[in-house]
Amino acid sequence: MLKISEIFWSAQGEGLNCGKQAIFIRLSGCSLQCSFCDTKESWQASRSIRTEKIIARVEKFTLRFHTKLVIITGGEPLEQDLTELVSSLKAKNYQIALETNGIYFQNLSLDHITISPKPAAAYRINQQWKRISEIKLVIDRKISFQTIKKLAESYPDIPLFLQPEKYWPDSYQKCWKFFKQASQINLYQVRLGIQLQNFYQIR
Numbered sequence: 578m579l580k581i582s583e584i585f586w587s588a589q590g591e592g593l594n595c596g597k598q599a600i601f602i603r604l605s606g607c608s609l610q611c612s613f614c615d616t617k618e619s620w621q622a623s624r625s626i627r628t629e630k631i632i633a634r635v636e637k638f639t640l641r642f643h644t645k646l647v648i649i650t651g652g653e654p655l656e657q658d659l660t661e662l663v664s665s666l667k668a669k670n671y672q673i674a675l676e677t678n679g680i681y682f683q684n685l686s687l688d689h690i691t692i693s694p695k696p697a698a699a700y701r702i703n704q705q706w707k708r709i710s711e712i713k714l715v716i717d718r719k720i721s722f723q724t725i726k727k728l729a730e731s732y733p734d735i736p737l738f739l740q741p742e743k744y745w746p747d748s749y750q751k752c753w754k755f756f757k758q759a760s761q762i763n764l765y766q767v768r769l770g771i772q773l774q775n776f777y778q779i780r
């Protein structure tokens with residue numbers, strides 16, 4: 578049983594998979610409660626759903642839209658045990674992407690791992706994560722370039738996206754400033770990020 582906020586089909590709006598069609602499983606609950614969180618509705622307690630039911634809903638979307646990419650997101654999905662969900666999806670040949678704040682670790686069979694470290698956890702990434710696909714950092718009012726630099730230097734081969742904060746329009750300028758600073762010191766993996774869903778006004 579997992580506490581699920583919503584399951585839906587859409588386009589991935591961020592990061593390396595930007596623009597790809599996908600089925601999203603949004604889990605409920607997140608203990609960090611960031612001020613800039615754009616999925617606050619997922620913090621609320623919601624009803625638990627059995628894994629078989631979740632898979633059945635995912636398969637319905639596949640029948641309609643033919644996508645085999647599932648994005649497990651939240652809230653913070655790793656605050657619940659994903660072992661059964663991930664193994665059941667794998668058994669049905671789904672590609673699985675996970676979006677997490679990086680505090681917790683579970684040994685899961687994942688195809689794509691997005692870590693978005695958060696200020697409430699001092700931008701810490703659990704050291705057990707050895708195979709990260711990308712890092713995303715929300716550029717809010719408080720984040721400093723030092724944080725970008727430290728993370729980029731710790732993970733030199735992993736794309737690091739500067740993610741504009743949805744509720745703060747000046748974030749774009751700050752992303753651009755940090756992008757230029759990063760390029761001046763050869764942090765070539767730092768990239769400008771976007772949230773396509775805001776421009777298309779989709780989920």
Ligand code: SF4
Pocket residue numbers: 607608609610611613614615616617651652653678695
């Ligand atoms: S870690 Fe993510 S889901 Fe949790 S409160 Fe922060 S932005 Fe929202």
